[in-house]
Amino acid sequence: MTHINTSSVNVDNTGSLAKGTFINWPYIQAKPQSYSWSNLDAWVSTAERLGFDFYYSFKAVPAWAARDQSACEPSSLPAIMRCASMPRDIALFDEFVTRLVTRYKGRIKFYELWNEPEYDLKIAVQDMVELTNRAHDIIRRIDPAAKIITPSLNGRHADYADRYFAAGGTRDVDVVSLHTYTGTQTNYPETIDPGYRGPGALVAPILPVLRKYGLDQKPLWSTEGAWSDRPNSLPDPQDQAAFVARALLLHWSSGFSRFYWYAYDHSSIGTLRNTPAGRAYSVTKRWMLGATMVQPCRRDSSEIWRCELRSATGTRVVAAWSLKDGLRLNIGSAKTISNIFGGEVATVGRVVELSKAPVFLKFDQ
Numbered sequence: 001m002t003h004i005n006t007s008s009v010n011v012d013n014t015g016s017l018a019k020g021t022f023i024n025w026p027y028i029q030a031k032p033q034s035y036s037w038s039n040l041d042a043w044v045s046t047a048e049r050l051g052f053d054f055y056y057s058f059k060a061v062p063a064w065a066a067r068d069q070s071a072c073e074p075s076s077l078p079a080i081m082r083c084a085s086m087p088r089d090i091a092l093f094d095e096f097v098t099r100l101v102t103r104y105k106g107r108i109k110f111y112e113l114w115n116e117p118e119y120d121l122k123i124a125v126q127d128m129v130e131l132t133n134r135a136h137d138i139i140r141r142i143d144p145a146a147k148i149i150t151p152s153l154n155g156r157h158a159d160y161a162d163r164y165f166a167a168g169g170t171r172d173v174d175v176v177s178l179h180t181y182t183g184t185q186t187n188y189p190e191t192i193d194p195g196y197r198g199p200g201a202l203v204a205p206i207l208p209v210l211r212k213y214g215l216d217q218k219p220l221w222s223t224e225g226a227w228s229d230r231p232n233s234l235p236d237p238q239d240q241a242a243f244v245a246r247a248l249l250l251h252w253s254s255g256f257s258r259f260y261w262y263a264y265d266h267s268s269i270g271t272l273r274n275t276p277a278g279r280a281y282s283v284t285k286r287w288m289l290g291a292t293m294v295q296p297c298r299r300d301s302s303e304i305w306r307c308e309l310r311s312a313t314g315t316r317v318v319a320a321w322s323l324k325d326g327l328r329l330n331i332g333s334a335k336t337i338s339n340i341f342g343g344e345v346a347t348v349g350r351v352v353e354l355s356k357a358p359v360f361l362k363f364d365q
Contacts, residue, residue: 002263006046017047018260019057026062026082055110065092071122084120086127097135101142114151118160129167136170147174155202158209165213176218180225184233189247221258226270241280242357245340248284249307253297280340316363322354334361
């Protein structure tokens with residue numbers, strides 16, 4: 001889970017804590033020789049207090065250190081500029097990374113080498129390789145127990161990932177990272193499924209790149225994802241609730257061992273705090289925790305999606321939904337049918353009408 005404020009983090013809404021806010025280099029070293037670690041200290045301490053691990057993601061260069069001032073723009077804090085530029089002296093970056101990893105050795109467990117490099121257009125691919133490889137080498141030297149995550153990749157920009165690794169981007173990583181925001185024109189999580197190859201496909205286009213560079217057997221994480229990251233792109237609260245339930249199931253089904261939602265308490269993107277989507281998150285999480293996915297989520301010829309789970313106690317559970325209106329499912333010997341808010345679903349005879357909000361069919365065995 002990603003949070004905007006540390007005060008919103010608790011054991012009910014978080015399993016592992018993603019990068020926090022105001023912790024990149026421009027915020028920590030707004031002026032030369034002046035370091036302020038208080039924000040990052042707060043995030044790391046929050047994670048430790050609640051028993052979570054924490055991952056850090058590199059991004060941006062402070063204006064005083066940037067080679068290209070035209071690549072600088074105001075940050076969320078008015079007095080601080082963030083620059084998508086190479087440093088004017090690479091030793092400045094080395095010093096920052098060295099201080100960071102030394103300070104949090106044994107406390108920050110994961111480092112993502114860069115956040116969304118494909119959008120930093122004024123940093124050439126070869127320069128991005130230099131930045132991330134240098135960060136990699138410093139982390140490995142100072143804290144060899146820390147795990148390293150690739151720069152966050154994007155299925156819609158698989159060409160960038162190909163060019164990055166072809167240019168020498170390190171493959172000595174422990175985790176492969178994708179970002180899985182859906183597009184505004186294809187704002188549904190089914191685009192995450194590796195079998196989906198239509199418009200907006202998020203995973204299928206990147207898989208050949210991972211195979212090409214020998215990364216396809218690494219653990220796969222989504223380090224950010226939600227409905228489209230354009231504010232209010234999915235305005236209906238019920239659609240948001242249906243989205244989050246399907247996204248959790250489909251990331252699991254598609255081979256992601258971690259999925260970091262963005263963001264629990266954001267003002268407009270993926271908001272879960274005090275929303276129907278947050279309730280759907282909690283309910284779906286309860287079905288998933290301790291369970292095994294027996295059959296991955298698949299769409300059949302009638303346009304019905306099904307995933308089969310087995311709970312820790314051996315109970316069989318089938319999650320089902322459809323993006324096509326008016327489809328009905330025979331529930332067979334199911335004992336209970338629940339919706340994404342934890343309520344009971346009404347049936348007509350032994351048939352339930354499906355929607356894009358999953359229902360959970362619970363069987364004795």
